[in-house]
Amino acid sequence: MKRIVQLTTYPLKSPRHGGQLRCAAIRACYRELGFEVATIAAIHGTDYRPSDLEGDDLVLPADHAAFDPRLARFIDLQSGELIAADDGATWRAFARTLDRLAPDVIALEQPWLYPAARRWIDARIASGAAVPRLVYSSQNVEGKLKRDERPEGARDALQDDAVARVERLEREAVCHADLVVACTDEELAELRAMDDAPQSRAWIVAHNAIAPFEADPQRVADVRRRLGLDRYALFVGSAHPPNADGFWRMLAPSLAFLRPDERIVVVGGVVNYLRQHRVYRAWPAIDEPRLVTPGELDRDDLVALLGGAHVVLLPITTGGGSNLKTAEAIYSGRPVLATPHALRGYGDAAHWPTVTVAASTDVYRRSLRAMLDRDTPPLPADYASIREEVTWQRSLAPLAHAVSALAP
Structure with missing residues (x-):
């Protein structure tokens, strides 16, 4: 049985917002195909209630020095960078969970945890261990979205640097994936344009959708x-x-x-x-x-x-x-x-x-x-x-x- 591990920055136990609903639907899709699926959600502090979390989720301390309060719009970006750069308990918890789950496929839901996944994959390569395939499942062109969301007329070197980090991260996730998933044809084209060797990976569109419902x-x-x-x-x-x-x-x-x-x-x-x-x-x-x-x-x-x-x-x-x-x-x-x-x-x-x-x-x-x-x-x-x-x-x-x- 193929083992898949999803990496997210929000829990999927009780999905409410759009990102959670999409990732939960993707997880259900994998399970319906007969795959064994686990999810690691790297959570910033108390952003979610303990009852929302699942067993493999990882809570990052909100007061960690790696979180810059001036970059509140970039908490997801900082979460992935924190795990990848950590040499203590946070990295060990993340790496040990992936070691235990031994995925055949890592499904990266948005680019945020790619640095942490990359560090773990590189360690596998160095040790001669089997390396999982990588799926990059996007929900937006994140760098473009972060630029568009910047307050009108605002110019801030710190914010601009964070946007540039998002753009580099997004490009790296695209260029190292075996499969890239976009929500729209237009965004698939934008993601392909980031890649110097698009023929090296598979590309698909899976637009957002809903579970059927009926009004009583x-x-x-x-x-x-x-x-x-x-x-x-x-x-x-x-x-x-x-x-x-x-x-x-x-x-x-x-x-x-x-x-x-x-x-x-x-x-x-x-x-x-x-x-x-x-x-x-x-x-x-x-x-x-x-x-x-x-x-x-x-x-x-x-x-x-x-x-x-x-x-x-x-x-x-x-x-x-x-x-x-x-x-x-x-x-x-x-x-x-x-x-x-x-x-x-x-x-x-x-x-x-x-x-x-x-x-x-x-x-x-x-x-x-x-x-x-x-x-x-x-x-x-x-x-x-x-x-x-x-x-x-x-x-x-x-x-x-x-x-x-x-x-x-």
């Missing part, structure tokens, strides 16, 4: 009744500032184009960022009454909100990879209003009969107004088969084939 009609009715809304738009986003930027960029200068009784329901950590945003602060008396923020919801209530939405908003304007929220919205079967960027990795909008695309603020606002004014159109008869394309089983099929083909 009674729960949909209950959620609508609790909210006091029959017709609403829905925006779901994590506590990531670009999510708020995209929302207000596409709906600025205010929500005054909505009628006084119309609402946008906002779910997730993005809520606080929406209210801190300069666009919101310009017209809070207009915007606040048109927002409904029901707070933390369990998965069944979120699915019910999706199932009852008159339109699902995807005002995504930045970021890499392919977005899980896009797959979720497509699978729900509800009308979707998306930016072109929200569809990266999912092909042309014409393929998705529920999706309307608007590239500019004016068109986005007018499209939302029109979608709220009309009744929900019926789904095509074959939509059940169409939406299967955004499930993990379909999206990870190329990965399953490619990993199975790797020689042990």
Whole structure:
């Protein structure tokens, strides 16, 4: 049986955010193929609760001198560098775990732990021991993403150096992998461009996806009744500032184009960022009454909100990879209003009969107004088969084939 070890910087026991969900789905895919799979998550301090951790996870002390508090955006980068440079208990714990697991394949989920994996692999080579194959599974072009996320107008030599380290790390992970996995065709091309010998490794795309779900009609009715809304738009986003930027960029200068009784329901950590945003602060008396923020919801209530939405908003304007929220919205079967960027990795909008695309603020606002004014159109008869394309089983099929083909 082929043994695979995943290396991540977040635990997979109780996946919540997009990276966890993707890596957990990949792990399940490997196990369904009959592989023996273990995961080592290198966790920064108390970023996760002890109950979230699994037996092989490694907690890095948050007060370690290797962590620079000025580089909070680069904790993952610093985690991999810490393990690779350590000569004490941290390195021994990491190396002994890999020794015990004896992987045939190391699956590097994002580039962050490559320095630690490289040190362990080099020691194997020096001792004449068998060396595992390496899979580099990317979720973004990380160097580009770090540059894009830099605050507008900010120039900081320390931050610039950290971005350069990310770019070097990413290139090294690509150039030493036996298999490179990207979320979109565009990002696969960018990763290939980093490699002077792309013919030396395999390349595939496995876009982000979701596990199938169904909204319970009674729960949909209950959620609508609790909210006091029959017709609403829905925006779901994590506590990531670009999510708020995209929302207000596409709906600025205010929500005054909505009628006084119309609402946008906002779910997730993005809520606080929406209210801190300069666009919101310009017209809070207009915007606040048109927002409904029901707070933390369990998965069944979120699915019910999706199932009852008159339109699902995807005002995504930045970021890499392919977005899980896009797959979720497509699978729900509800009308979707998306930016072109929200569809990266999912092909042309014409393929998705529920999706309307608007590239500019004016068109986005007018499209939302029109979608709220009309009744929900019926789904095509074959939509059940169409939406299967955004499930993990379909999206990870190329990965399953490619990993199975790797020689042990």
